[in-house]
Amino acid sequence: MLRSRRRILLATVTTLVLLSLGLSSCSSPIPRRDPTGEVFPSVVGQALSGESVRIPEDFAGRPIVLLVGYKQSTQFDLDRWLLGLSQAEVPVDVREIPTIAGLVPGMIGGWIDGGMRRGIPSEDWGSVVTVYRGASAIQEFTGTENPMPGRILLLDPSGEVIWFHDRGYSVGSLNRLREALDASAE
Numbered sequence: 001m002l003r004s005r006r007r008i009l010l011a012t013v014t015t016l017v018l019l020s021l022g023l024s025s026c027s028s029p030i031p032r033r034d035p036t037g038e039v040f041p042s043v044v045g046q047a048l049s050g051e052s053v054r055i056p057e058d059f060a061g062r063p064i065v066l067l068v069g070y071k072q073s074t075q076f077d078l079d080r081w082l083l084g085l086s087q088a089e090v091p092v093d094v095r096e097i098p099t100i101a102g103l104v105p106g107m108i109g110g111w112i113d114g115g116m117r118r119g120i121p122s123e124d125w126g127s128v129v130t131v132y133r134g135a136s137a138i139q140e141f142t143g144t145e146n147p148m149p150g151r152i153l154l155l156d157p158s159g160e161v162i163w164f165h166d167r168g169y170s171v172g173s174l175n176r177l178r179e180a181l182d183a184s185a186e
Helices: 002-025 072-087 103-107 109-119 122-127 135-142 171-185
Strands: 043-047 052-055 064-069 093-098 151-155 161-165
Touching (some): 043 122, 043 135, 064 072, 072 093, 072 171, 093 122, 151 171
Parallel strands (some): 064 093
Antiparallel strands (some): 064 151, 151 161
16 A cells, blocks of 8 residues: 555656646747846845855845856856956956756755755855746846856846846957946946
8 A cells, every 4th residue: 555655646746747847848938138227136046055145135235247047058158257257357256046947946956956066166155046936037037048158147236237148158258247347346
């Protein structure tokens, strides 16, 4: 009888997972858009180090660069941005924001975050903030059409987007981000 209940439970969970995956895969991409001049939507994420982070509220009073990724394959682009910002010594806080919408990812978020922790040194865990429940607000803000390149946003101290880029890393785009940051400090 116990085996029968376990099989029913397993079948139910499997059906729900497959149904959720099917429903999320049917969603239409949201057209890409440039949100420059708009305030970033208020969302809550969790840093890989465990802290709850409110975006943009926890960064009020200082500019910040958000590196938003919608797919795991975006990581290569975001890594180039991180390296470029570091090598250029751009004087700004940076947070990587894996943005993962859907019922199933939210249910297995701990497992997903654990996988990310295995690939990121523990001293960097605080700079990676995963957003599950507020993911759709961010997706609507920048669009999900062609999700491969990261969405790079420079927010001013009030949370307004003052620079946006979604076409992949380049030295020219890094220089333009730096120029926007310098102009905002004047």
